[in-house]
Amino acid sequence: MRNNDTLSRLITNEIARTGQNVRKYYQRRLPSDSSKDYYYMLRNTPNNETLIVEYGFADSTGDDVNLLKNNWEDLAEAVVRALATYLNVSYEGPVGSDYYTVKSGDTIFMGNNEY
Numbered sequence: 001m002r003n004n005d006t007l008s009r010l011i012t013n014e015i016a017r018t019g020q021n022v023r024k025y026y027q028r029r030l031p032s033d034s035s036k037d038y039y040y041m042l043r044n045t046p047n048n049e050t051l052i053v054e055y056g057f058a059d060s061t062g063d064d065v066n067l068l069k070n071n072w073e074d075l076a077e078a079v080v081r082a083l084a085t086y087l088n089v090s091y092e093g094p095v096g097s098d099y100y101t102v103k104s105g106d107t108i109f110m111g112n113n114e115y
Contacts, residue, residue: 007082013082015055019071036082077094
């Protein structure tokens with residue numbers, strides 16, 4: 001209600017490029033006040049363009065469940081590509097496979113503070 005559909009459309013198109021089943025993008029209004037969004041997170045996030053991305057449903061016969069399970073990185077990267085286009089910044093895909101998985105007991109140090 002406060003945003004246009006440009007970012008949602010870009011994300012939908014990028015997800016479709018991965019081969020995932022795409023339904024639609026839409027906005028749902030609060031039944032008791034049609035000037036507000038139905039979803040709490042969207043309704044109560046001020047001054048930001050907020051949206052929810054659903055990649056599919058693991059229990060749906062219409063979604064490619066293997067694509068959801070095996071290509072989740074491609075689906076997430078589709079959102080990054082769309083956001084880069086939306087923000088008019090260059091897109092540089094993932095660099096290498098230098099990933100670290102956080103384990104129980106790990107700490108993060110930021111300056112002199114431990115989190």
